[in-house]
Amino acid sequence: MLAERNAMSPTVARQVRITAIKAAALLGESPKGGWSAEIRPEDSIHAIIAVHTDAGIVGHGSVFTDGRLVQAGLQVLEPLFRGESALEPERVSEKLHQNTFWMGRGGTLTHTISGIDIALWDILGKVTGQPVGRLLGGTYRTRAQPYCSLLMEEPAQMHEVVADFRSRGFRAFKIGWGPFGRRDDSKLDEAIVRAAREAAGPQAKLMVDPGASDALWPQGLKWAMRTAEMLKDYDIGWFEEPLRPDAIDDYCHLRRVSTVPIAGGEVLTRRQSFIPWLTRGAFDIVQPDVTKVGGLSEQRRIARMADDFGVKFVGHGWNTAVGVAADLQMAAASPLTDLVEFIGGSAYLDGIVAEPFALDDEGYLTIPDRPGLGLQLDRDKLARYTPDAAVLFQD
Numbered sequence: 001m002l003a004e005r006n007a008m009s010p011t012v013a014r015q016v017r018i019t020a021i022k023a024a025a026l027l028g029e030s031p032k033g034g035w036s037a038e039i040r041p042e043d044s045i046h047a048i049i050a051v052h053t054d055a056g057i058v059g060h061g062s063v064f065t066d067g068r069l070v071q072a073g074l075q076v077l078e079p080l081f082r083g084e085s086a087l088e089p090e091r092v093s094e095k096l097h098q099n100t101f102w103m104g105r106g107g108t109l110t111h112t113i114s115g116i117d118i119a120l121w122d123i124l125g126k127v128t129g130q131p132v133g134r135l136l137g138g139t140y141r142t143r144a145q146p147y148c149s150l151l152m153e154e155p156a157q158m159h160e161v162v163a164d165f166r167s168r169g170f171r172a173f174k175i176g177w178g179p180f181g182r183r184d185d186s187k188l189d190e191a192i193v194r195a196a197r198e199a200a201g202p203q204a205k206l207m208v209d210p211g212a213s214d215a216l217w218p219q220g221l222k223w224a225m226r227t228a229e230m231l232k233d234y235d236i237g238w239f240e241e242p243l244r245p246d247a248i249d250d251y252c253h254l255r256r257v258s259t260v261p262i263a264g265g266e267v268l269t270r271r272q273s274f275i276p277w278l279t280r281g282a283f284d285i286v287q288p289d290v291t292k293v294g295g296l297s298e299q300r301r302i303a304r305m306a307d308d309f310g311v312k313f314v315g316h317g318w319n320t321a322v323g324v325a326a327d328l329q330m331a332a333a334s335p336l337t338d339l340v341e342f343i344g345g346s347a348y349l350d351g352i353v354a355e356p357f358a359l360d361d362e363g364y365l366t367i368p369d370r371p372g373l374g375l376q377l378d379r380d381k382l383a384r385y386t387p388d389a390a391v392l393f394q395d
């Protein structure tokens with residue numbers, strides 16, 4: 001009701017101020033990442049942020065890092081956001097970025113600002129009565145296809161896992177990390193991809209992500225060239241992070257010789273970091289992570305810059321319900337973004353929201369057109385995964 005009243009009263013809307021920003025680390029069921037130093041269920045790799053306002057409206061954001069770092073980041077940023085407008089996400093986020101460059105831009109503070117920025121867009125939507133996608137640029141689409149991200153397994157198990165998620169209604173998949181490229185066994189790599197393609201069916205979209213941003217990735221350009229050649233026989237939609245994340249020259253070369261599109265950029269943060277990758281032509285598809293890169297304000301600028309270079313933007317906020325909700329709103333506001341990443345089987349997606357994400361008959365998600373991100377976090381469900389659930393809600 002308050003949001004509706006504010007939507008009709010610009011005088012009230014002008015006065016909405018940030019009173020506090022809180023973070024709650026998610027832990028207890030943190031899913032495996034296929035990393036060399038594997039994630040344990042009790043590890044915190046995500047945090048949910050709540051921006052509280054003097055109008056009683058709360059906005060939510062998500063950050064992909066250890067919750068302890070987010071809480072420290074909020075303490076450092078507090079003098080800069082205290083009393084600020086809760087209705088000007090781009091200006092307020094830029095203020096936070098510009099005044100903290102000396103503390104290591106691109107790291108913990110940028111990650112933390114990402115969550116704040118997403119929450120501020122959520123608030124702006126709630127106050128104006130508009131879905132965030134409309135505020136970000138307009139409604140190019142009302143639904144998007146989630147591609148189900150699954151860890152690579154040995155071939156027989158890979159088949160089983162993909163078939164399971166196909167039976168749940170998914171029609172797009174990405175397999176990644178795990179043994180692929182790690183064993184110096186090109187026959188095993190091909191067998192994994194073949195098993196996934198057979199289970200997904202010939203019509204499904206299937207992408208491959210070796211995860212070369214993991215520690216000590218052993219392969220180089222020649223492996224990536226040979227592997228791209230193999231992947232084209234399985235109608236692979238894109239080859240993601242096939243090279244170490246700083247190997248820009250090799251990415252540029254690979255993109256020119258591979259007929260399978262090359263995707264990357266999930267570990268880059270700050271819009272400025274994307275400039276050389278886009279100007280030099282390193283990617284066919286760019287995948288900034290809205291929960292790390294600087295939030296929706298930064299994401300929108302990267303997506304627009306990519307579009308101007310003819311590079312497709314696909315979001316990477318897949319790890320929590322809030323991240324996916326932000327990606328869906330960006331997909332609504334982006335001319336060519338028909339896909340969103342979606343982690344298969346994580347408690348931090350369906351396990352923390354009032355209404356679970358529901359696939360339609362064609363395997364798509366409807367983009368919420370409710371005010372803000374269109375997402376309702378469930379306090380009781382969240383309490384299973386964080387001792388701090390109460391700080392995310394207005395009492």
Ligand SMILES: [Mg+2]
Pocket residue numbers: 176209211240241266
């Ligand atoms: Mg990836």
